[in-house]
Amino acid sequence: MNKVATSPAPKKVQGGSRAKKFLADNGALVGLVVLGLALFIATPDFLTGPNLLNIGIQASVIAVLAFGLTFVIVAAGIDLSVGSVAALSAMGSAWLFSQGSMPGWVAVVGGLLIGTLSGAVSGYAVAFGRLPSFIATLAMLSIARGLTLVISDGRPIATAPEVSFLGGNLGVIPMPIVVLVVAGLVAAFILNFTVMGRYMYAVGGNKEAARLSGVPVRKVLITVFALSGLFAGLAGLLLSGRLDSAQPQAAAGYELDAIAAVVIGGASLAGGVGRITGTLVGALVLVVIRNGLNLLNVSSFWQQVVIGVVIAVAVGIDSLRRKNTPH
């Protein structure tokens, strides 16, 4: 039954059904609020200023990684290399400063460039080498981690003060939260307002239709992976800035958290769907659960079990909802 749209025209929408639609479209947000309320009731330590700032800091690295990954997933790709690329960028930046005696700002820009370049290489492999993005970025995951170890010889390297600043405070506000907000705004702007951003949705929704409409598909693919690399580089700098040193094993396994955040946020791995606000909520859900379980003294072993269940349930609910909406 094609002619019938399930959602009525906006002008006819009543207040109640509009609220219902909002809730249906923002399941993860509802989950986050419920989670917050439950933790507020369960422990007095949850809703305190320091704890909320702590959540913000913890969310920053995952969220920034996940913002970058959102571009890739919207364009129907996947980037498994973000954790490794973050580590390589951080290590490269620290190396430029400590071993290369470069000024701090060069270390910052250099770190971001390393991330962008790594992403672009994956992008080239996907766009021109016709490698599935899963494989291309799996390779990059290994290559970037390897290079990180090569550069550092397996030892931590001190970061530039400019990088450490990213991990510090701006007045009472922690810098990671500032970076998180700015990165989120930039990512949302790119996706919603730029031609390249709209092309990402088109390529993810139907690559062939996009190509035949004149969308430069290869350029779009390289761009999404380069952006993912850039955001991974930024996340790497954030992480090393907090520790004042780049660690060779930093951010290992973070790609899975980032993918989880994007998917909990409502993006589809099939492409064409995804929003930065959703991704932010997804990242917060993950961090709030960890934070809450810590406050409730649940062992970190069990935390992993809970996170796994949450991912499965969140995505399960989402796809059930989609299935129940005939088009």
Place this chain on the structure above:
Amino acid sequence: MNTQPILTLDNVTKSFGPVTVIKGVTVHVHPGKVQVLLGENGAGKSTLIKMMAGIHQPDGGRILVDGNVVQITDTNASEALGIATIHQELNLVGSMTVAENISMGRFPRHFGLVDKRTMRQTATAALAMIGLDIDVDQRVGDLGIARQQLVEIAKALSLNARMLVLDEPTAALTKREIAALFAVVEDLRKRDVGMVFISHHLDEIASIGDSVSVLRDGEFIAEVPADTHEDELVRLMVGRSIEAQFPRRREWDGPADTLLEVTGLSTKGVINDVTFSVRAGEIVGLAGLVGAGRTEVIRAVVGADPYVDGSVKVRGKDLPKSNIGAAIRAGVGHVPEDRKGQGLVLGATVNENVGYATLATTAKSGLVDRTGQRRRAQDIADQLRIRMHTLDQPVGSLSGGNQQKTVFARWIVANSSVLLLDEPTRGVDVGAKVEIYELMNAITAAGGAVVMVSSELPEVLGMSDRILVMSGGHISGELAADDATQDAIMTLAVRDVQRDNEDKLMEDGHE
């Protein structure tokens, strides 16, 4: 009819949210009879079928099987009642064998292992029922679409189906394959299988159907015998008579400049030395059998595929090879063969889909011109009468005709003056077909040039000013609209150009 119907949908209704899509429709399916459901896209045919298949349940009315009221709660229930539905998208696993597909979900076991011998026997028996002689160990994916369809029918019969619902089974078939399918239908009729048949090809109805239920906007309009005249069927379907099915008008009185010039175009292994040109205000039909290379010519011209030799000129300027962007900038628009797979991003909104070709050209320093884009999309949607609730609804939720109009809208917004249409009315209902023809008239009236690939000869004859016929990758002949006939086209379509050329060379050499 005196026989007890196998299935009756009795005064059924169905709503999705606030929209009622079926309003009190009654349909009977009798053993050994073919009941045709006729209606435009969106008239409610699919919903009725889905009720029979157990995918949707009616909100009102009753479903009777053998005179008893039943609830068809899901597809399993439908199957258990002996109702099998052959959807357009076939339910087969291409990488598995014919035998495995026929026994899918109920593999015969022998000590916990798959009993391949019994499975092959089941498959052979099922295929014999419809006289299909193929190797049961062949992978289904290696069969053509027509045979896959027959395998699916055989599978249904091996499940003891006594009623088949065929949803546009002929849409993707060639003439010969359709004849084979109809022979099977004829055979099933003798076995007292009841059938429901949906098709957009009116000419098929008389040859295959017994009775026609006409639907319009979810309402039951009439039940008429299948030999009712086509014009009358169209009138019942669209609620008004259509003056001419092919309203070709030539209204361009400007200079007949050559807009598109294709010279010696050859691709690797498919098309060979194709040369033609199209002038302003002209529609050139590209006819030929499936596989003759028509789609390949179009794809090479618009830059979708590379070519090894030849040139493409638009308004006298060479187009670079396989560069879609350059072709679009030169004013070339392409309505591809497969609307859902190649024409549209189904999950994206109507607004977005209209804008893809013009996003970059209307952008200001990389930023999308959102207001302008919306205004242009709304204007063109109004102008082309794209029936939708809002610009923000996914284009996949529109009917086939309105989806196709959305593809056209993209090129009209982009000011394309050379349009290459590949089966522009496939899967589109009669009313929307005429709207698309009018659109082609409007494009040529404004001085545009159109190339139309179509497998429907009446359409080619009715809408083209000139007809090029392709055969085996060559242009085998050209016919003026006035002296073209279906026979003339078919004669050229089966001509072996390669051999003719060689013969001619031989003769020239001897003389």
